[in-house]
Amino acid sequence: MAQRTRADALSRERIVEAAIELLDANGERGLTFRTLTERLATGPGAIYWHVPNKGELLAAATASVIGDALAVAVTGSPWEEIHALALGLFDAVEQHPWLSSQLAVQRSHSPWGSVTPRIFESIGRRVSALGVPEATWFTATSALAHYIFGAAGQNAANAQVLRLGGTDRAEFxxxxxxxxxxxxxxxFPFLRSIADQVREHDDREQFLTGIDLILTGITAQGRT
Incomplete structure (x- = not known):
């Protein structure tokens, strides 16, 4: 009976919040039900009452972070809202180093789960609002999603390497x-020709320029 009372007092939201904190600090290996019970000062039964296993806990943590990243106000043009969505996801992946691998798992192993449909729905609504042919919606939305997570994942990996090595980005x-x-x-004539551009580039500006290139191609289809 005491265990039931404790389980009721501890919300699923608080468990997921604590899991995200542990993931951010120590990565996936640092998240165990033992470390989680220590963080929450509770017994394992109270946690299992809400989350039966680590896989579901990781999925819930991923869904929580992605949900926050997709919370874009519908106030601008579809193009502007895609910018906001893309930057929200880009920043989320950078701020949570574990997120990129979990997104890959969710998209490949559970495309019907809570994460992949929300991502495609959020991007796809804006793509459809661009006025492009309906026959191109899936391909256009997929192209944006693949670019966003590919670029965000690479940026996060680069940042992680620099953090672990104690290296300054500009020096690197x-x-x-x-x-x-x-x-x-x-x-290597090409690499030599773009060297100065690489030296001065800003990761976020470069990322958004890539989004604009894709959107320009997408909207051009609507004019052909």
Whole structure:
């Protein structure tokens, strides 16, 4: 009876919130029901009452973070709202290093779950509002989703490497560009030509430019 009372006092939302905190601090390996019970100062029975296993807990944490990222006010043009959605997801993946791999799991293993449909619905509504042919909606929405999570995942991976290595981003990029500028111009003319652009680029601006390139292609289909 005491266990039931404790389970009722502890909400699923608080459990998921604590799980996200542990994931952010220590990654997926750092999230166990033991560490979670210690964080919440409760017994395992109270947690199992709400979340039966780690897989469901990871799915719930992923859904919570994605839900916050997709909370975009419907106040601008479809193009502007896609920008806001894309940046929200980009920032979420960067702020939660564990999220990228969990999104990949959700999209490939459980496309009917709570995460993938919400992502496609949020992006797809804005794509359809662009006035492009309905026959292109799936491909256009997929292209945006793949770009968003590919670019966000790579950016997050880069940031994680820099954090773990204690390396400054500007110094890292500068060293890479210096190496590119030293390449054989006969074999690597392109890399040498863009070296200065890489040295000065901003990750978020580059990301949004990519979104604009895709949206320009999408909307061009509506004019053909």
């Amino acid at each position: 990029i500068s060293a890479a560009v210096d190496a590119w500028e030293g390449l054989d111009p006969g074999k």
